[in-house]
Amino acid sequence: METNSALIVAQELTKTYTRGSETVHAIRDISLDIPAGSYTAFIGPSGSGKTTLINILGCLDNPSSGSLFIEGRKILGGDRPLGEREMTRIRRERYGYIFQKFYLIPTLTVEENVLLPCTFYRKADSEDRLNELLTFLGLEKRRHHLPGQLSGGEMQRVAIARALINRPQILLADEPTGNLDSARSEEIGRLLKELNRKQAITLILVTHNLELARTADRIVELRDGRIRLS
Amino acid sequence: MISIYTVSYKNLLRKKTRSLLTVVGIGLSAWVLASLLGFNQGYESALNKDIDNMGFQVLLTAKGCPYEAATLMLKGGTGLRYMKESIVDQVLSNEEVEKITPMLMHAVFDPNKGESGGITAYLGVDPATFPAMKSFLEFKQGKWFSEPEAMEAVLGYEAAELEQREVGDTLLIPNINAEVKVIGILKRTGTQDDGTIFLPIRTVQRLFEKTGDLTGIGIKVDKNANIAQFEEKLYQLPDVQVVSLAQVKQTILNLVSTAKVMVASIAIVAILIATVGVINTVLMSVFERFQEIGILKSIGAMPLDVFKLIWIETLVLCFLGGGFGIVLALALSQTTGILIRRLLPYAPTGSLITLNAEIVITTLLTVVLIGLVSGIYPAWRAARVRPLEAIRSEVA
Numbered sequence: 001m002e003t004n005s006a007l008i009v010a011q012e013l014t015k016t017y018t019r020g021s022e023t024v025h026a027i028r029d030i031s032l033d034i035p036a037g038s039y040t041a042f043i044g045p046s047g048s049g050k051t052t053l054i055n056i057l058g059c060l061d062n063p064s065s066g067s068l069f070i071e072g073r074k075i076l077g078g079d080r081p082l083g084e085r086e087m088t089r090i091r092r093e094r095y096g097y098i099f100q101k102f103y104l105i106p107t108l109t110v111e112e113n114v115l116l117p118c119t120f121y122r123k124a125d126s127e128d129r130l131n132e133l134l135t136f137l138g139l140e141k142r143r144h145h146l147p148g149q150l151s152g153g154e155m156q157r158v159a160i161a162r163a164l165i166n167r168p169q170i171l172l173a174d175e176p177t178g179n180l181d182s183a184r185s186e187e188i189g190r191l192l193k194e195l196n197r198k199q200a201i202t203l204i205l206v207t208h209n210l211e212l213a214r215t216a217d218r219i220v221e222l223r224d225g226r227i228r229l230s
Numbered sequence: 231m232i233s234i235y236t237v238s239y240k241n242l243l244r245k246k247t248r249s250l251l252t253v254v255g256i257g258l259s260a261w262v263l264a265s266l267l268g269f270n271q272g273y274e275s276a277l278n279k280d281i282d283n284m285g286f287q288v289l290l291t292a293k294g295c296p297y298e299a300a301t302l303m304l305k306g307g308t309g310l311r312y313m314k315e316s317i318v319d320q321v322l323s324n325e326e327v328e329k330i331t332p333m334l335m336h337a338v339f340d341p342n343k344g345e346s347g348g349i350t351a352y353l354g355v356d357p358a359t360f361p362a363m364k365s366f367l368e369f370k371q372g373k374w375f376s377e378p379e380a381m382e383a384v385l386g387y388e389a390a391e392l393e394q395r396e397v398g399d400t401l402l403i404p405n406i407n408a409e410v411k412v413i414g415i416l417k418r419t420g421t422q423d424d425g426t427i428f429l430p431i432r433t434v435q436r437l438f439e440k441t442g443d444l445t446g447i448g449i450k451v452d453k454n455a456n457i458a459q460f461e462e463k464l465y466q467l468p469d470v471q472v473v474s475l476a477q478v479k480q481t482i483l484n485l486v487s488t489a490k491v492m493v494a495s496i497a498i499v500a501i502l503i504a505t506v507g508v509i510n511t512v513l514m515s516v517f518e519r520f521q522e523i524g525i526l527k528s529i530g531a532m533p534l535d536v537f538k539l540i541w542i543e544t545l546v547l548c549f550l551g552g553g554f555g556i557v558l559a560l561a562l563s564q565t566t567g568i569l570i571r572r573l574l575p576y577a578p579t580g581s582l583i584t585l586n587a588e589i590v591i592t593t594l595l596t597v598v599l600i601g602l603v604s605g606i607y608p609a610w611r612a613a614r615v616r617p618l619e620a621i622r623s624e625v626a
Contacts, residue, residue, distance in 0.1 A: 055618055060617055061618050084527075084533065084616065085533070088530065088531070088532055091528065103522055107240035108237065108240055112236070112240075115232045116232065116526075118231065119535070120535045126231070162529065
């Protein structure tokens with residue numbers, strides 16, 4: 001099957017849910033390419049299907065129909081839905097995730113929170129990578145602090161470091177500034193852009209924040225489960 | 231580098247009070263369990279020590295209630311029924327006998343004892359055979375009797391303290407107004423001998439007009455002899471009763487078995503409560519961290535990783551609780567022994583609760599096993615959390 005040279009290719013992705021006797025189409029026939037090293041922002045009102053789409057693009061959910069390819073290899077949309085273990089294996093090798101609520105473990109230090117994914121899956125140079133990330137994200141002096149001693153912006157930077165510790169190809173950021181004030185949001189926006197440019201990470205962003213979305217190379221708007229190109 | 235053990239251990243610090251209460255709950259059940267195991271071992275070993283310190287394995291008394299005879303014997307005396315001295319020769323004629331010692335106990339009411347008077351018992355022993363039978367007895371002061379009919383007394387350690395006598399003092403026997411000279415005081419043995427006043431058997435027979443009578447004969451059986459067969463032979467003698475110390479031991483162990491069952495029931499209930507407590511604590515912690523566990527899975531944790539994480543938390547709780555319970559059991563073993571002693575129909579002298587390395591390891595292993603079992607369900611629940619559900623609940 002022809003999948004061109006894009007890192008991620010989505011072909012006719014559809015996701016339906018059954019609510020009582022009613023069938024709800026969360027997304028319908030979405031096809032798109034995401035080139036390696038690109039920065040794509042998904043925007044749209046609540047219920048537009050952007051979270052469902054990013055869950056499938058992020059290997060967190062199976063589509064009802066359609067396929068997802070990564071580097072030309074079909075990952076989702078085969079004869080059977082992909083199991084939890086296989087999806088986890090793909091996620092930990094290729095993806096990093098940033099969430100609105102940070103989800104740092106309050107009893108672990110900054111350093112320990114960043115290294116947490118290495119407890120489950122470790123690449124050889126994780127100690128060097130830790131130092132590099134803490135320096136890049138301005139967290140060297142905070143490495144032994146607990147999350148409760150940090151500001152919201154610092155906590156999100158720790159979450160970014162955690163997402164990047166295993167050198168993912170793709171970084172998924174789901175409302176990363178949703179819990180931050182405008183100054184901190186700008187700071188995180190700049191940081192994400194810099195990461196995309198300097199480290200050539202493919203960045204997929206979901207946000208309501210148009211200012212933040214404008215830092216992306218491409219904005220994809222979703223309405224009623226379909227793409228409206230801007 | 232951070233390990234899964236660090237993550238588990240530090241998770242428990244999140245709700246310190248709840249973790250601490252759970253550890254205390256497990257600790258209390260471990261304490262009960264260790265004390266129960268220590269009691270099972272300690273009681274029997276204290277009883278064995280009491281029996282060994284008697285120096286003989288079979289006691290011959292005049293016919294009567296066997297339980298009365300057994301109780302009197304363990305309380306430091308012999309049955310207060312009499313048999314004829316001639317039996318000694320008949321018993322000695324058996325080849326199974328290694329040593330034999332006749333005894334005559336006589337009790338006298340002493341109006342000056344305590345607030346309203348009390349009984350003082352005198353044990354007549356044979357100077358030729360009794361010291362050999364109880365070779366482990368050591369003197370604090372003095373020695374055994376100088377001759378078979380001497381007006382002399384040897385006092386047990388506590389008897390000397392109670393009577394406030396030292397070697398060289400005289401001791402008045404009430405009612406008959408006879409005086410005996412204290413010529414020896416024994417060292418403490420931790421047995422009923424400590425409270426006994428020993429006199430030569432001939433002296434006791436003469437003073438209390440019991441010439442030719444005995445209340446008991448202690449028999450040490452040859453180590454190669456068949457004790458059961460020998461007892462059968464003794465039963466052929468007229469008007470005597472054979473009390474084997476093996477029987478006495480069994481009778482007493484039967485008497486305390488009810489107490490053991492009670493303590494075992496308490497231990498089982500305590501362990502069940504602790505198990506439910508552990509499941510509840512860890513399950514609550516899993517539910518509270520539902521989203522966080524989902525996020526862990528989204529950043530690369532396999533179901534088995536999450537299972538291990540939660541299981542280790544349970545194990546850490548149980549290990550700490552077990553350690554605390556063992557410290558508690560070691561620190562409070564004397565107090566626990568005193569409390570149990572009050573509940574028992576008969577308690578031997580010495581420590582009732584013996585805690586050794588085997589008991590400590592058994593308790594810890596049992597508690598850790600409880601942890602392993604009670605951690606399965608919460609860990610399984612956690613391992614089943616789907617990252618998508620966690621993320622959906624976040625954006626809802």
